Amino acid sequence: MDKYVEMIRMRFLMMLAYRTDYYTGILIYSINIGAYYFLWNAIYGEKSSIEGLTSIQMTTYVAIAWMARAFYFNNIDREIAAEIKEGKVAIELIRPYNYLGMKTMQGLGEGIFRFFFFSIPGMILVALIFPIQLPYNPVSWGYFGISLLLSFVINTQINLLTGITAFFFYNNAGLIRAKRVIIDLFSGLILPISFYPFWAQDIMKYLPFQGISYVPSMIFTNGFSGSEIVYALLQQSVWVLILLIPIRLLWTAAKKQLIIQGG
Amino acid sequence: MNNAIEVTQLRKEFKSYSSRTGLRGAFRDLLTRNYKIVPAVNDINFTVKQGEMVAYIGENGAGKSTTIKMLTGILEPTSGKLRVNGMNPHREREKFTRTIGVVFGQRSQLWWDIAVQESFRLLKKVYKVSDQQYDEHMGHVIKTLDIGPLLDKPVRKLSLGQRMRCELAAALIHNPPLLFLDEPTIGLDVLVKLKIREFLKEINEKYNTTILLTTHDLGDIEALCNRVVMLDEGKIVYDGELDSLKNNWAEQKEIHFQFMNHVNLSELKSLPLTFSAEWEYDEKDQTYIAYLKEEDENISQLISVVVSQFKIKDVKIHETSIEEIVRNIYEKGMN
Numbered sequence: 001m002d003k004y005v006e007m008i009r010m011r012f013l014m015m016l017a018y019r020t021d022y023y024t025g026i027l028i029y030s031i032n033i034g035a036y037y038f039l040w041n042a043i044y045g046e047k048s049s050i051e052g053l054t055s056i057q058m059t060t061y062v063a064i065a066w067m068a069r070a071f072y073f074n075n076i077d078r079e080i081a082a083e084i085k086e087g088k089v090a091i092e093l094i095r096p097y098n099y100l101g102m103k104t105m106q107g108l109g110e111g112i113f114r115f116f117f118f119s120i121p122g123m124i125l126v127a128l129i130f131p132i133q134l135p136y137n138p139v140s141w142g143y144f145g146i147s148l149l150l151s152f153v154i155n156t157q158i159n160l161l162t163g164i165t166a167f168f169f170y171n172n173a174g175l176i177r178a179k180r181v182i183i184d185l186f187s188g189l190i191l192p193i194s195f196y197p198f199w200a201q202d203i204m205k206y207l208p209f210q211g212i213s214y215v216p217s218m219i220f221t222n223g224f225s226g227s228e229i230v231y232a233l234l235q236q237s238v239w240v241l242i243l244l245i246p247i248r249l250l251w252t253a254a255k256k257q258l259i260i261q262g263g
Numbered sequence: 264m265n266n267a268i269e270v271t272q273l274r275k276e277f278k279s280y281s282s283r284t285g286l287r288g289a290f291r292d293l294l295t296r297n298y299k300i301v302p303a304v305n306d307i308n309f310t311v312k313q314g315e316m317v318a319y320i321g322e323n324g325a326g327k328s329t330t331i332k333m334l335t336g337i338l339e340p341t342s343g344k345l346r347v348n349g350m351n352p353h354r355e356r357e358k359f360t361r362t363i364g365v366v367f368g369q370r371s372q373l374w375w376d377i378a379v380q381e382s383f384r385l386l387k388k389v390y391k392v393s394d395q396q397y398d399e400h401m402g403h404v405i406k407t408l409d410i411g412p413l414l415d416k417p418v419r420k421l422s423l424g425q426r427m428r429c430e431l432a433a434a435l436i437h438n439p440p441l442l443f444l445d446e447p448t449i450g451l452d453v454l455v456k457l458k459i460r461e462f463l464k465e466i467n468e469k470y471n472t473t474i475l476l477t478t479h480d481l482g483d484i485e486a487l488c489n490r491v492v493m494l495d496e497g498k499i500v501y502d503g504e505l506d507s508l509k510n511n512w513a514e515q516k517e518i519h520f521q522f523m524n525h526v527n528l529s530e531l532k533s534l535p536l537t538f539s540a541e542w543e544y545d546e547k548d549q550t551y552i553a554y555l556k557e558e559d560e561n562i563s564q565l566i567s568v569v570v571s572q573f574k575i576k577d578v579k580i581h582e583t584s585i586e587e588i589v590r591n592i593y594e595k596g597m598n
Contacts, residue, residue, distance in 0.1 A: 006388040010374065010381060017376045017417070091372045093337045096360040097389060256339055 003097060004105045011109025022117070029066055029122060036062040037130055051194045057221045058192075060132045065189050065217040067119040067126075072152040072212060074107040077176050080163030085170070089258070100160055100251060107156050135222055143229050147216040150236040154211045155183070157243040164247070167254035188214025192223075208239040266346075267441050267473040268311040268334065273343035275304040275329050303329040305497035306343065313440070314471040316463075318484040318505070321494035322590075327477045330494070331445050334475070335365055348441055361390060364434035368446035371426065372433060373418045379429050380414040383436060390437035397436070404432050407462055424455035431459065435466070442466075444476040448483055460486040481582060493592070500592055508588065517581035518553045518565060523574040526551065534568050550577075 015022065037059055044055040053061065080103060083089045092099050126132065135141060162179045166172045184190055186209035193204055193214045204210055215232045218224045224232060280298045283291055304326045311317050321327050332338040333345060336352030336359050345352060348362045366372075373382040387397050405411050408428045413421060421429065427447065434442065444463075448456045464487060466472050478484060484491060484505055491508055493501035501508060531542045531551060540555040555561050566578065 002391075003385070003388045006385050010377065010385055013377045013381055014374070087370065090332065090337050090367065091370060093356070094335050094360050094363070094365045094372075095389060096357045098357070258338060 004101070007102055007105040008109035008112065011106050012113050015110060015113045025070075025114075026118060026122065029070065029118075030125075033063050033066050033126055033130075036066075051192070053192065053194070053221070053223060056131055056133050057223065059130050060134075060221045061192060061217050061223070063123065063126045063130065063132055064220045065213050067123050068148055068151065068213065068216050068220075069189060070114040070119045070122070071111045071148060072155045074110050074156065074159065076103045076107045076156065077159040077163040077179065079103070079106075080160070081166035081172055081176065084166040100247065103160065103163075104156050107159070108152070111152055133221070135220060140219060140222065143233065144216055144220045147219050147233055147236060150233070150240060151212045151216050153240050154208055154236065154243065157240070157247060158183070158208070158212075160247055161243070161250060164250045164254050167257050183209055183212060186210065187212040188217065192218070194223075208243065211236040211239050265313050265349075266310045267313045267315070267348060268309075268475070269344070269346040270307060270309050270334075271344040272306050272308060273304060273330070273333065273345055274302060274306050274341045275326075275333060275338065276300050276302050276341045302341075302497050304333070304340075307494075307497070307499050309492055309499065309502055311473060311475060313473055314467070315490060316467055316474045316488045317476070318488040318491045319475055319477045319494065320479075320484070320491060325494040326497040327494055328445060331443055331475070331477065335363060335443055336360060361437065362439055363441045363443060364437070364439040365443045366430050366434045366445065366447050368427070368444075368449040371418065371430065373426070373429060375418050378415050378417055379410070379421075382418070382433060383414070386433055386436045392437055396438075400438050401432070401436060404435055407465065408432055408458070424451050427451055427455065428459065431462070438470060439472070440470070441473045442475070444474065444478075446478055447476065448478065448480055456480070456482065463487055495592075515554050515556065516562065518555070518562065519548075519577075519579040519581060520551045520553070520569060520573075520575055521549060521577040522551070523576050526573055530572075531569075534572065536565065536568060538564075540565060 040055065040058045040062065044050065044058065048054060050058075080089075083092065089099070092102070095102075127134065135144070158179065162172070162176055165175055169175070186204055186207060188210055189212075193201060193210050196204065211232075215236055219229055219232070277300070278298050279301050280296050282288065283297065307330070319327055319330065329338065333340050334347055334352060336347075336356045339353045348359065350359045350362075352359050373379060374385075383401070392400075405414070408431065410425070410428050410432060413425050413429060418426060418429070431447065442463075448459060451459070460483065463474060467474060474487070476483065476487065489504060491501065491503065491505045492499060493508075528542055528544050528551070531553075538555065538561055540553045540561075543552045543554070544550075545552060553565060555565060562580065569575065
């Protein structure tokens with residue numbers, strides 16, 4: 001266990017080594033939140049609510065969705081692909097640890113760093129500028145916390161899956177980009193799931209993506225009622241378990257397939 | 264004594280694709296690919312005893328790295344039996360990797376953007392080394408390799424020689440009984456090479472560490488290894504002492520001369536020597552090359568005679584490289 005905690009610490013150090021990335025990150029996220037705020041304001045116009053969300057709930061939804069993204073988002077799929085391409089994965093395999101477990105921990109280190117030094121100050125800043133309704137109920141905060149952690153796990157699992165494909169296709173950059181667009185679109189980051197046509201919602205019900213952004217954001221904005229919350233959390237947990245299976249299978253196959261690039 | 268490495272009929276095959284020619288071929292490649300199976304390591308056998316220092320040599324692409332990757336558990340063999348430190352490296356990877364140290368000369372295992380000591384700290388946790396063990400063992404390693412002042416620097420700011428010494432220290436954090444070194448001295452200057460060789464010798468004597476080393480540098484082998492295993496096209500072509508290998512195959516030395524004034528080849532050929540030497544003129548580099556056997560004081564005699572008769576601009580003594588030995592063996596066959 002020690003080594004995993006140490007890995008989180010290493011990631012902190014690495015994040016601190018790249019300060020410029022950190023500052024530009026804050027800028028990009030603020031621009032995104034601002035742009036979506038004005039866009040939704042224009043769409044709402046005189047209407048008080050659309051699809052069950054008021055305009056203030058919508059603003060809160062946008063803000064929390066992006067701040068949550070800072071926590072669950074990571075680039076470990078691209079890192080795994082790069083390590084395979086450059087042959088660095090050889091170094092990882094001579095260590096007495098689980099490679100995918102270590103990668104997950106690196107993602108978590110990155111997430112925790114951004115949560116404290118990015119999401120929380122960012123949220124305070126956004127709350128001062130835009131009209132946002134924070135939940136008063138501590139129970140909602142608790143549910144939100146659990147849901148956010150699960151969303152991190154699901155997103156990371158999907159990243160691992162995408163990353164491992166680099167073992168099979170020498171170049172999987174296109175796949176990684178496609179995955180990113182799919183997650184932004186189907187997770188409810190850009191548009192809440194309830195805004196999609198019914199047939200699309202039906203399909204998305206059977207996909208893991210809404211567990212990444214839509215569920216925690218809806219809990220935070222009080223868009224879900226009591227039993228809906230429990231059901232949503234359960235659904236997230238089930239996806240966490242289901243996704244373990246393809247990761248296992250793909251990883252076992254990948255190790256057999258492994259060719260170290262560059263001698 | 265126990266065997267550190269036991270390899271029987273080890274084989275690794277790779278699929279290699281060949282592209283068809285032309286646009287039509289490229290379209291056909293989209294649907295079905297032509298591929299053939301190439302054995303990178305072809306049914307090899309050898310054993311290494313605990314405490315031995317063995318050089319594993321061969322030309323580029325001979326299968327050295329592939330063997331090392333199987334021995335370290337990174338790659339799964341296609342067939343054959345493999346016991347390293349009494350374990351199957353690929354099957355029991357996590358347990359097995361605690362008992363080995365690995366240095367890849369061309370690949371860093373330290374974290375690039377952060378200080379060296381942070382990498383050490385992580386590895387110490389990964390290998391579950393206690394503070395006391397660490398201080399005792401690593402204190403010595405750090406002192407011998409002289410890397411104390413480098414520990415708080417980020418890896419990317421180190422020179423190659425500095426980094427290599429840190430890599431070596433990192434591979435030894437858990438004091439493994441078996442050490443794999445894949446071209447550890449590549450691109451290093453002479454002083455660093457000497458330091459690393461001395462250090463490896465010391466480690467071997469102190470802890471009876473087994474060392475398997477691949478290299479293109481004959482100096483490394485001469486300084487460290489008694490035994491040489493030579494690989495060519497995936498097969499072992501020589502397994503035995505270094506001395507007999509060199510006596511049989513590296514009998515000639517080349518000495519390159521450049522002169523201030525014009526010299527005739529016939530003048531050189533008629534120099535008074537107590538042994539026979541062949542001369543050649545290389546027009547491209549304007550150098551005269553003497554080939555002679557490396558015996559007694561041949562080299563010093565030749566040089567002193569040449570120097571006494573002609574004004575020279577430059578002299579180079581050319582050591583037979585591993586590649587040339589391998590080529591020699593390959594051309595003439597092993598007897």
